[in-house]
Amino acid sequence: MKIDITEHNGAKVFSLSGDIDLYSSPALRKELIFFIGKKVPLLLVDFRDVSYIDSSGIATLVEGLRGMMSHGGKLKLFGIPERIVEIFAFSKLDKVFDICGSLDDAVKD
Amino acid sequence: MVVKIPSHPKYLCIVREVTAKVGHIHGIGEDLVEQLKLAVDEACANVIKYAYGGDARKRIVIRYKVDRGWFEVVIEDSGVKADPEAIMGRRLEEVRPGGLGVHFIKRCFDIFEFDGKKKNGNRLRLVRYLKEKDEDRYNGA
Structure with a gap:
């Protein structure tokens, strides 16, 4: 997994690519914790190039969501491939996360 | 078919690739292949985390057996008994990190059982019936 971190209209954008699994999710967790510590108001996770996610990747995002909410920030996901949306839906997390179609949708409140 | 990997998370991608290839070779549809890949x-990953407690120097053995009616995976380790x-x-x-992996395994596989006869470590047998009518055939095989 590769993580590119950029800014878009004041939001931090995490562009992920590749597989998010037990091996790679600690790197994502580290970055999320760093920006949660900085109390960024909006963190967007770009899933367009994510090919796979397992339970450790989902757990990392749940932890990130909770961390963001703890200081009143928001974490949104966008561009999730259909196969991965299905995993979120099965886990009943599609209603917990703010899942958007595109970056433009995600920056809108 | 047998795959042996060290118990380091970086080798899980090999397990996923092999699982998908075995599924494709046997003509299993893409949706089910994705589920099998995730479940295996x-x-x-559970072996790495729980049986081996994160020790990356151990070994995991994964055996695949596929017939027209079923897809079987047997996963063996020498770690702490589950x-x-x-x-x-x-x-x-419940929205909290963790606790999802077993749901992904059980939604995919019809049989999820540990072999109680294995003295040291674990032998987990996972079976997915590919057609409902083949359940009896598998049990008689």
């Missing part, structure tokens, strides 16, 4: 990955009674995921309604 989660089962091996307590089948204690293995249950979190309630899906």
Whole structure:
């Protein structure tokens, strides 16, 4: 997994690519914790190039969501491939996360 | 078919690739292949986390057996014995990190059982029936 971190209209954008699994999710967790510590108001996770996610990747995002909410920030996901949306839906997390179609949708409140 | 990997998370991608290839070779549809890949990955990740407690120097053996009616995966380790009674995921309604892996395994596989006869370590047998009518055939095989 590769993580590119950029800014878009004041939001931090995490562009992920590749597989998010037990091996790679600690790197994502580290970055999320760093920006949660900085109390960024909006963190967007770009899933367009994510090919796979397992339970450790989902757990990392749940932890990130909770961390963001703890200081009143928001974490949104966008561009999730259909196969991965299905995993979120099965886990009943599609209603917990703010899942958007595109970056433009995600920056809108 | 047998795959042996060190118990380091970086090798899980190999398990996923092999699982998908075995599925494709046997003509299994893409949606089910994705589920099998995730479930076998989660089962091996559990071995790394729980049976081996994160020790990356151990070994995991994964055996695949596929017939027209079923897809069987047997995963063996030499780690701490699992307590089948204690293995249950979190309630899906409960929003917290962790506890999802076992749900991914059980939604995919019809049989999820530990071989109680194995003296040291664990032998987890996972079976997915590919056609409903083949359940009896598998049991008689």
